[in-house]
């Protein structure tokens with residue numbers, strides 16, 4: 001998977017395809033809201049499995065009933081790359097099964 005930094009236009013184009021995701025400084029970010037603390041915790045575990053599979057890891061924040069992710073690509077010096085959007089897309093796919101929005 002390429003780790004070339006994306007241009008600002010490429011970032012904005014990709015964010016348009018990922019409702020709920022935004023750019024926060026040099027990272028992309030999303031906060032999901034879930035029904036219960038346990039549901040949020042279960043989603044964190046599922047995200048961790050995906051991150052290990054992709055070998056690409058976000059900073060995860062578990063709240064009372066929220067899961068926050070922020071991510072960029074360390075191997076690209078902290079730039080935003082395709083790998084970050086691949087992870088975002090994978091998490092978006094599982095979110096409905098967790099009742100996350």
Ligand SMILES: C[C@H](O)[C@H](O)[C@H]1CNC2=NC(N)=NC(=O)C2=N1
Nearest residue numbers: 055056057058072073074075076
């Ligand atoms: C050695 C290991 O494969 C690398 O450090 C992986 C691990 N997880 C990672 N996560 C993120 N966000 N960026 C990386 O460049 C990265 N690289």
